[in-house]
Amino acid sequence: MHRRRILSAAVLLPPFVLLVHLGTPFQFFLLVLVAIFVGLIEFYAMARAGGMEALRPLGIAAGLSLSGVMFFKASSGPWLASALAGLVMALFVGLLVGGKDPKGAAVRLSITLLGVVYVAGLLSFPALLRAMNQGRTYVFYLALVTWAGDIGAFYVGTMLGKHRLSPSISAGKTVEGGLGGLLCSVLASCLAKVWFWDRLGFVQCLALGLGLGVVGQVGDLCESMLKRSFGVKDAGDLIPGHGGVLDRVDSVQFTGPVLYLAILAGLV
Numbered sequence: 001m002h003r004r005r006i007l008s009a010a011v012l013l014p015p016f017v018l019l020v021h022l023g024t025p026f027q028f029f030l031l032v033l034v035a036i037f038v039g040l041i042e043f044y045a046m047a048r049a050g051g052m053e054a055l056r057p058l059g060i061a062a063g064l065s066l067s068g069v070m071f072f073k074a075s076s077g078p079w080l081a082s083a084l085a086g087l088v089m090a091l092f093v094g095l096l097v098g099g100k101d102p103k104g105a106a107v108r109l110s111i112t113l114l115g116v117v118y119v120a121g122l123l124s125f126p127a128l129l130r131a132m133n134q135g136r137t138y139v140f141y142l143a144l145v146t147w148a149g150d151i152g153a154f155y156v157g158t159m160l161g162k163h164r165l166s167p168s169i170s171a172g173k174t175v176e177g178g179l180g181g182l183l184c185s186v187l188a189s190c191l192a193k194v195w196f197w198d199r200l201g202f203v204q205c206l207a208l209g210l211g212l213g214v215v216g217q218v219g220d221l222c223e224s225m226l227k228r229s230f231g232v233k234d235a236g237d238l239i240p241g242h243g244g245v246l247d248r249v250d251s252v253q254f255t256g257p258v259l260y261l262a263i264l265a266g267l268v
Contacts, residue, residue: 020139025131028139029071032127035245036067039119042235042244047111050230053104058094059112062087063120070124071131087116118226123249125256129263138259141192142212146255148188149181149213150220156180170224178217185213204268211262212255219254223247 019028040063044056066087091109129138157177165173189209193200200208223246227235236244262268 016143017140020130020136020143025127025135028130029067029127032124033064033067035249036063036120036123038236038238038245039123039249040115042238042246043115043119044111046227046230046232046235047115049232052111052230053108054111054115055091055094055108056112058091059115062090062112063116066116067120067124067127070121071127088113118253119246122253122257125260126252129256129260132263137197138263141189141197142252142255142259144192145185145188145209145212146216146251149185149216150251152184153177153181153217153220156184166221166224169221169228173221173224181217182210182213185209185216200268208259208262208268212258215254215258216251219251222254223250 016031019031037060040060041056044054044059047054091112126139126142129135129142132138153173154177157172157174157180160176160180161174163175164171165175165178186206186209189200189205189212193202193205223235227233234243235246238244
């Protein structure tokens with residue numbers, strides 16, 4: 001499994017780096033849209049495996065539309081609020097038109113809406129970061145710190161893990177792995193300061209690395225909780241050694257919004 005993980009990373013990482021460095025914000029947004037599209041398919045497939053049906057075509061269309069509104073109207077609160085209101089109304093109309101079992105309407109609506117917000121809403125933030133003035137720096141920092149935490153948690157947990165972090169959610173995650181992941185996130189943040197983000201202060205470097213490390217692991221646990229709820233092992237099998245797209249981006253879904261808000265708030 002380790003070999004497959006490394007080979008997958010070796011194949012996927014160079015195109016990602018080239019697209020962030022040489023591509024435009026819109027081109028990166030298109031990549032995010034593809035990830036959202038696949039992620040929504042995976043999410044609704046997991047829900048179906050757990051016996052929970054969703055309005056899949058409408059949910060996928062709504063998720064892609066929501067991401068578009070977030071990207072093109074990121075600075076306009078009324079636009080986003082209107083889009084969310086329209087999304088909820090469209091889902092209700094979809095239930096009225098196509099629903100056959102009124103008793104299951106609430107579950108279908110909830111699962112559909114959860115997929116839209118969890119996958120499309122959270123995963124849109126890397127595209128918003130890329131559209132900022134220092135977008136390349138922000139996206140590279142996000143990827144470096146988040147994935148360093150993932151890698152550190154996995155390998156430290158594999159080699160040294162003894163104490164289960166949350167047995168009811170994930171039998172494979174350990175306290176030792178979690179601490180190793182946090183250390184790797186902080187070290188990656190310091191590396192980013194030396195490598196390509198020199199204006200990042202030392203205290204900011206430590207605080208941001210630790211903060212993103214924590215929320216990244218929370219995101220990982222939340223996806224594990226969803227998989228446990230649906231009764232599946234992986235979100236998909238698209239990426240050898242990693243599982244599905246959601247298995248690869250679950251941490252980014254939480255670290256992306258946190259970094260974006262920290263930048264907007266002037267904390268970095």
